Amino acid sequence: MIIQLEKNCSLTEKEATLSYLKSLKFSITEVKTQSGDYLVCIGKSEFDIRNIGNLPGVSDVHIVSDNYKLVSKKWKVKNTEINLGDNVIIGGNTPSIMAGPCSLESEEQMQKIITHLLKNNIKILRGGVFKPRSSPYAFRGAGIEGLKMMKQITEPHGIKIITEVMQVSQIEEMMPYVDVFQVGARNSQNFNLLDALGEIDKPVMIKRGISGTIEELLYSAEYVFSKGNEKLLLCERGIRTFETAYRNTFDINAIQVLKEKSHLPVIADPSHGVGIRDYVAKLALASLISGADGVIYEVHEKPEEAISDGQQTLNFFESDQLNSKINLLKAVNVFT
Amino acid sequence: MIIQLEKNCSLTEKEATLSYLKSLKFSITEVKTQSGDYLVCIGKSEFDIRNIGNLPGVSDVHIVSDNYKLVSKKWKVKNTEINLGDNVIIGGNTPSIMAGPCSLESEEQMQKIITHLLKNNIKILRGGVFKPRSSPYAFRGAGIEGLKMMKQITEPHGIKIITEVMQVSQIEEMMPYVDVFQVGARNSQNFNLLDALGEIDKPVMIKRGISGTIEELLYSAEYVFSKGNEKLLLCERGIRTFETAYRNTFDINAIQVLKEKSHLPVIADPSHGVGIRDYVAKLALASLISGADGVIYEVHEKPEEAISDGQQTLNFFESDQLNSKINLLKAVNVFT
């Protein structure tokens, strides 16, 4: 059960509500987010929901049968929109495009990519500065200095930055330079990181685990939301299966399932979803036509020279073409 | 290596070619299909390809590095088209739609479905009369008499029939009533059935195994082709993974991979691919935008009353809407 408190709910009213709920043997989590105060109640008591709805200070009550609560569409039917400022909105009527290199490499690289984004009217730059790598001997990113440089270059153009955070201790230093924090697939169940991201006021995109279930992804989002941050995005990026013909099996079913179960925006990552350049563009279109609120993909002036993930990175020409097709489809209103 | 023989290659010429190939230690399979005579040569000998190309009676020679040969795009770059007659062509410029109930139930049901197909200009009816079921106690289909009835009803309208064959002994009795034989996921590696279907002159659509690899699907097609039948379609219908939020994980990546590796038409089955009615239509569109040559889906007047698979079956209204969207997308030329 989720109880929404009124904006001007007094402390006394809240205490009275809590005490009534405790008498019903509920385990209660108090959640204060950017846009509201909630009481999440876990338990199996029988009760008359009207008795709660009529309590002073209570604005609304919802029974949520899902195991995750705050991220469920069962209490919040309207889709969540995330506003990054400068009219950059995720989860609205038009698909969001996020593009950029796997890793930040140099200022020159950034300048070129910005030009490419501007040309295609893309408002969100992706680019890693902290890179999770299977091997300790691989390139692990340009670090915080790289991020500062990204910010310096993108800011004058109103372009927003999404980049991966790998550990709690990075959050604070990254804060001023990041518009959306990305939690990578390998950290999808790093609960301490999720807790910490629940305490900030910046959007967070959570990637599905390498073999995470859809329910686990929603639970991970619930971690962040229940700590107070409801600016959340979910990302499908492919799962691990027996098939070895490509890097990951993109789970296109997950897009529709997530959209039905949750009110949060859903982003598709076709680059990781298949891992092979030639297949990325069509996979992006297929994701959007399935109802994704946006796509995040890798693009680089010369993919074959990229430090990482070049094999799944579009070049500028391919990216131009993809955006033309997206615009064509937008024009005929099939993304609904 | 695949050697194409000339139409008028004489027996003597062929013998000379075979004897030369044997001298190179090749293991040779002679294949005679509806449209040509081939020698498939397996081996690792070093040789000058021109020596073979110049042999009398040889029309062309191709090195094919894939393990499957005849179904590979490495020797036949042009996509295969399957002509079912009455201008019903699969694999051409326009997506093929195959629709109908999971199981044939009654003549009345057939009449209604035919009306629905005609309304939407759908030329191929799907409908099972032999049903593979996990449990021996479940409904196993209307059998050959049902198939005869289907034929009687569809024929006057020029509508073609695709239906599943489960065993060798059914092929002959089904022949007069079937336009495309379907090999189901559970029979995807029933090699005796594949061998037998290689000896007939009717198109065969092979579904990917429940956890079959893409390569295994191509090998299964190679079985049929190498026995003499090159009228083949491949079908992606979802694979088995750890995710339990839906019936199967539709492997949308497979469509592009199959189109790149093989010259055979690729059909998507969104009904089995997700197993939940509400998600079928968008999955069909996503498949087509990924490059599928067609879709096969389940439709029924009253899905909730269908004998089998009702939970993944569209009703007529949903099917109408799907076809409108397909037509809209065809009009803007995104299926290419």
Add this chain to the structure above:
Amino acid sequence: MIIQLEKNCSLTEKEATLSYLKSLKFSITEVKTQSGDYLVCIGKSEFDIRNIGNLPGVSDVHIVSDNYKLVSKKWKVKNTEINLGDNVIIGGNTPSIMAGPCSLESEEQMQKIITHLLKNNIKILRGGVFKPRSSPYAFRGAGIEGLKMMKQITEPHGIKIITEVMQVSQIEEMMPYVDVFQVGARNSQNFNLLDALGEIDKPVMIKRGISGTIEELLYSAEYVFSKGNEKLLLCERGIRTFETAYRNTFDINAIQVLKEKSHLPVIADPSHGVGIRDYVAKLALASLISGADGVIYEVHEKPEEAISDGQQTLNFFESDQLNSKINLLKAVNVFT
């Protein structure tokens, strides 16, 4: 629900029972096996079980909540024993060992393997003559003549033969030469083959599908049993997962689960279960200690020269050592 009829149940009594069951809206399958007559009733009616138990001609009634019925331990608590004659019993107190080459190759090979089996007191020879192969160009077995030769060589020694049957049409010709028919992983849901094997009086071992669930394996056994053959063995042979460090992921959990859910003997195939020779012996021991009723493994005088599966085949010395260890463990009574 399973109803066991008395041996001397009269036709009139049976008809009365059937008619009573039909009045309860049950769907009934009559099953006549080597050891009894059963009525398998599917339905959700409410009724007093005593009313059925007291009917003339009824010997026993069991409610079976599993979806599979006849193979369930819920009605037959005692483990099934399969007697192959000559005191060769599977499913009794002592583990059964089945060993031999992947494929039958020559008479000389057979003579050597027989000597090896006799030395180790192994009573069941495995050896394929019909081989399912992914590629149509691979070796597909020595065929029926090979099987006849196997029989000729083993019979004087009281050694029994287990070998794979691939299609319905082979059953009859194989009958005189086979002691246990094996259904391979790829045919695990070839329902027509299972039906046909249900109509013979010879033991059948069904391998789990390449990604078959435990429940599907039990259903496949139910197919055979419900057609009249209750001489059944189940075989765990590894499943397909994301891991590529070995051929299959041996599902050791399945052994205990199958033993709990079913009364049928469970055999482990460590050769296919891991696919790497060095790991086969320990995997065999681990299977037996988990409760398997036996193991089936590949052994060859010179594995590196075997026509197929050499990489997972033990040589004679390794096989000797494995049997010594099995005997050591038998002596301390850990296989219980």
Add this chain to the structure above:
Amino acid sequence: MIIQLEKNCSLTEKEATLSYLKSLKFSITEVKTQSGDYLVCIGKSEFDIRNIGNLPGVSDVHIVSDNYKLVSKKWKVKNTEINLGDNVIIGGNTPSIMAGPCSLESEEQMQKIITHLLKNNIKILRGGVFKPRSSPYAFRGAGIEGLKMMKQITEPHGIKIITEVMQVSQIEEMMPYVDVFQVGARNSQNFNLLDALGEIDKPVMIKRGISGTIEELLYSAEYVFSKGNEKLLLCERGIRTFETAYRNTFDINAIQVLKEKSHLPVIADPSHGVGIRDYVAKLALASLISGADGVIYEVHEKPEEAISDGQQTLNFFESDQLNSKINLLKAVNVFT
């Protein structure tokens, strides 16, 4: 390539070696562990290994073709032993048993479990105080105070503690009370945590990811080793597959593969490996007979009342019986 430096290698000698290696275009990681100084060299240069081996200060040089280096058996053939003090050694000739509750609950619980461990001569207590849980609303452990209490109770008996660490910031406060840090399956690729654990001098056991490959597990261990901590244990705890009959698919093949590829001790976790109490004991025996250096399992006085994981926890009687069987098998020397 791994270069071992001599204990008394001088700075000048080391610099000379480094400079020679750089001239060969190697990328070098300097590693200083508890027992040695290593240079891990990544690169593809051609060179004469003797030229390196003969450099002053160099004690040994090994070419390691695996992608992971320091954890590979290719340079260190002898198995690693981890000495926890008080003669508690992991990786020696006798299997290590680690047992205890999923979560620490109370002092009374601890007293009872200690009595049980002493009775069975078990030297290592497992017990979680920081619990990773899918849902933010679930019990998340007794925390550091719980750990202190565990230490107080176990220390007088010479019993060692293994417990899970979830984030970098916990390491320091946990240090005085922990004998082996456990990295859980969900943190298996939390690279920052692995880095931090590489900088301490306490043993670390890394669990395989929920669908981590064997290679990824070895890479995760390489992270820790390459930062300076070579006191490492690997743990197989089951993987995620399509099968839903139990919690995880225990990958018994992995034990033998890990033992062959790495010199590190391998521990099996049969409790998580199957997730069902009745199957845990046999799975423990099967793991040991496959070559595991030890087992870690859950035991509780009253599993049905345990705060977490009760369904996979043995009671004292079952645990006694398991240890009797382990002792019986030790006596006949099958664990080798």
